[in-house]
Amino acid sequence: MSEVVHIKKNSMDFSPFGGAENEGKAWLARAVNGGLSKTMGAGILHLNGCDISWTLRYDEVCVVLCGNFLLHVGIDLLSAGPGDIIWIPKNTTVSYSGEGAEVFYALYPVDWSTRPTDA
Template sequence: MPDKAQRVRKFDYRDTVFTHRGGPPGHAEVGRTIDASISETMGAGFARWEGAHVTWTLLYDEIIFVLEGALQVEAYGEQHVVTPGQMLWLPEGTELAYSGHALFGYALYPGNWKMLNGL
């Protein structure tokens, strides 16, 4: 049997510890569920956006999947509205702005992007 870190695991956003990531105005928070203690290659978690507007340049590939509400992602002059049941792919290097009111999940690669970028 694999060690505990390598076993199949289930995560629930209601059990996730969230940290503030943006606002005011509004509020944005992110809860990382898959980190280096679980995987050296992937990262994942949940996030809540409540009217915050956060700009960022991706240092990883990211997939966003919305559970509730609507997340707006502006990239390359285009506005993408992601609603429940939809997923958005964002490649590394994308300059973007997240906004809206949504509960969403995300997955990213590589999971150790902070270390790779000296952060």
């Protein structure tokens, strides 16, 4: 795609995220996906009183928009507030949590889920 796209927050589809144990505590809007970009993805994640563990199969940048975003990496805990940026390289095992956190994320590659796990 070669044209600029304006994605308004009120048009984003926020879906529950993080499994049944996080129901009502985490929502995700995938704003930029394979339909818009062949290379990267992006969206907004809301976290409130949840804990979501995951091993990233992509590189990710997170920008905290509001609230308190907590990222557990091994025994380390990063506590990030509005305006803070976190870089997470591919193959990092993390746990996302937060209190009233709204986080913009961008990831590469957008088609990570269709690639072999060692790619």
